[in-house]
Amino acid sequence: MTSFPGSPRTLKGGFVLMDADGKAVLRTVAFQYNPDGLSRTLTPRGAKIDAGDRLEGLRLVGPPIETIKIEIEIDATDRLEKPGSNADTVANGIAADLAELEAIISPSPDDIAAADGLARSGTLEVLPLPSPLVLLALGRNRLVPVRITEFSIVEEAFDTQLNPIRARVSLGMRALSIDDLAFGSKGAELFMVAARRRDKMAKRRPPNMQALGLTGVP
Template sequence: MSSFPGAPRLLKGTIVLLDAVSFFPKGIITLQYNPETLRRTLQVRGAGSEGGDRLEALRLVAPPMETIQLEAEIDATDQLEFPAKNPVTVLSGIYPQLAALETLIYPKSSQIQKNNQLARRGILEILPIEADLSVFIWGINRVMPVRLSELSITEEAFDPKLNPIRAKVSLGMQVLSTNDLRFDHKGSSLFTVYQKQKELLANVNLGLTGMALS
C-alpha cells in the first residue's frame, strides 16, 4: 500500500558514530521501528544539592545529567521473505545489527593489542582507550552526544543456523554534556547546540503563555 502523497516523511531514531580522532562519520545505526515510548530522566547538578547551605541552594554548577531509556524491536521477517535481496540477513539473521550496538561498548580489539604491545615494551603510562563518539538523533530538535550505559538484548526467534531473527533491545544512554567532555571537544559543541535548541523552544512556549494570559 502506498502512503498518502501529502504525508510527512517518517524519521527514525538513529545513532551516528563519529571517529574519536577526526570526528568523521564512521557508521549509522538506524532503529528498524521507532519505539512507542522514550523515557528521559534529568538529574540536577547543583552546588547545594548535597548540603544545607542556603546560599548555594539555587546555584547550578553544570547542565543536568540526562539519561535516556528506550526499547526497540529488530525483526528480520520482512527481509527473509525476499532472500535474494537480503543475502546478509539470510546468512547471519539480525546478528549484524545486534553486533553494531554491542560493539559501541567494546574497546577496539586492535587498540587492546596495541596497548598490550606497549606494556610488553615496559611503557608504564598507557591511556585508557577512547571510544568513538556516539550521537543519538531523535528528530530535528534532539541531536545529542551520548554514551551507551546499558544494553539488554532478548533474542526471541532463530533461524535453523541459530542466528537471531527477532529480538527486543533495551537501550540506556547518558547524554554527554560540557561537564563530561572537554569544552573544545566535538561532543561539547553538539551538546551546546542541543541546549540552545531547548532554550529557544522554552522561550517560544513562554511567549505563547504570555499571549494566552494577556
C-alpha cells in the same frame, strides 16, 4: 501533475559514530523500527547546602544529569520473505544488526592488540582504549552526544541454524554535557546547540500571572 504519496516519509532514528575529535563520521547505525517510547530522567545539580549557607539554595552548579532509556526492535521477517535479496540475513539472521550495536560499546580488536603490545613492551602507563564520539540521532533537531551505560538483548526467535531472527535491545544512556566534554569540542558544541534550542523554546511565551489565578506575587 504529482500524486499524493499517501503518508509522510518518517525519518529513522539511530546512532552517528564520529572520531574522538568529532571531525569525521566513522559510521552510522539506523534503527530498523523507531522506538515506540523513550524515557528521560533529568537530575538537577544544585550546590551543596551547608548549615547557615543561605545563598547556596538557589545556585545550580551545572547542567542536569540526563539519562535516556529506549528499546529497539529488530526483526528479520520482511527480509526472509525475499531471500534472494538478503543473503546475509538468510545465512546469519540478525547477527549483523546486533553486531552493529554491540560494536558501539566494544573497543576494536586492533586497539585491544595494540594495548596488549604496549603492556608487553614495558610501557609504564597504557592509556584507556579510545572510543568514538557517539551521537543519538532522533530527528534533525535532536542530535545528542551520549555514553551507553546499559545494554541488554532479549533474543526472541531463531531460524533452523539457531541464528537469532527477532530481538529486543534495551539501551540506557547518559547524555554528555560540557561537564563531560572539553569545551570547544564537537560534542560540547552539539550540547550547547541543544541547550540554546531548549532555552529558546522555554521562553516562547511572556509571563502570564492571570493564567495562574494570580494578580502578582504577594
